[in-house]
Amino acid sequence: MKLYQLSLLFVCLACISLFVGVQDLSILQLFHLTDEQVHTLVSSRLPRLVSIVLAGMSLSLCGFIMQSMTRNKFVSPTTAGTMDWAKLGILVAMLVFTHVNPLMKMGIAFLFTLAGNLLFLKILRHIKVNDTIYVPLVGLMFGGIVSSISTFIAYKYDLIQNVSAWLQGDFSLIVQGRYELLYVSVPLLIIAYLYADRFTVAGMGESFAVNLGLTYKRVMAVGLVIVSMITSVTILTVGMLPFLG
Numbered sequence: 001m002k003l004y005q006l007s008l009l010f011v012c013l014a015c016i017s018l019f020v021g022v023q024d025l026s027i028l029q030l031f032h033l034t035d036e037q038v039h040t041l042v043s044s045r046l047p048r049l050v051s052i053v054l055a056g057m058s059l060s061l062c063g064f065i066m067q068s069m070t071r072n073k074f075v076s077p078t079t080a081g082t083m084d085w086a087k088l089g090i091l092v093a094m095l096v097f098t099h100v101n102p103l104m105k106m107g108i109a110f111l112f113t114l115a116g117n118l119l120f121l122k123i124l125r126h127i128k129v130n131d132t133i134y135v136p137l138v139g140l141m142f143g144g145i146v147s148s149i150s151t152f153i154a155y156k157y158d159l160i161q162n163v164s165a166w167l168q169g170d171f172s173l174i175v176q177g178r179y180e181l182l183y184v185s186v187p188l189l190i191i192a193y194l195y196a197d198r199f200t201v202a203g204m205g206e207s208f209a210v211n212l213g214l215t216y217k218r219v220m221a222v223g224l225v226i227v228s229m230i231t232s233v234t235i236l237t238v239g240m241l242p243f244l245g
Helices: 003-017 035-070 082-096 102-125 134-156 160-167 180-194 196-202 206-211 216-238
Strands: none
Touching: 003 035, 035 102, 035 180, 035 196, 035 216, 082 102, 082 134, 082 160, 082 216, 102 134, 102 180, 102 216, 134 160, 180 196, 180 216, 196 206, 196 216, 206 216
């Protein structure tokens, strides 16, 4: 299918999704909605659609950036342990900074996620393997260790059920006032678009990128910040969405 056909299909499916839910809303009644139906459409269905689109775009872009940085097509925020680090950061924010606003929680989760990504890339530099499947396997094991630490801390402070319910990926509870933090990902998407060619060149290797005049370390730093910030915002708003990247 061509790009315009995919775009048209996307718009049609997005419009149809606005009329799917518990409360009956018919597209045939679009211009004859009751006040209650209008409130449902504006306060629930539209925020749900916007959050799904932003989360999908953001995490898929994170997958592209991480695949370019690691030069491996199987790496994503899920297979690199990025989401697990964000989960640990949010858990620490819940325990240590109990009364902070969601923006502060996002900042703490961002710091943990950034540290986790740096550590993962450092581990990859010490692994000399030719098989691309080993990289995501290392990331999954790395993420499993971090997730175990998070589970242990949550178990110690009797937060297992709270953390599991809160971080479970779910768009059904998205309403007006609970998804606006996702708008932080919009400028990050724009920056990633402007850096898309640089990420592609960086994916060819450091020596090749430097020979082409690219500031390799700066591009890698921008990519890490974008991935860490988007992952933190998405998990904090809608929970963990595994393997989307």
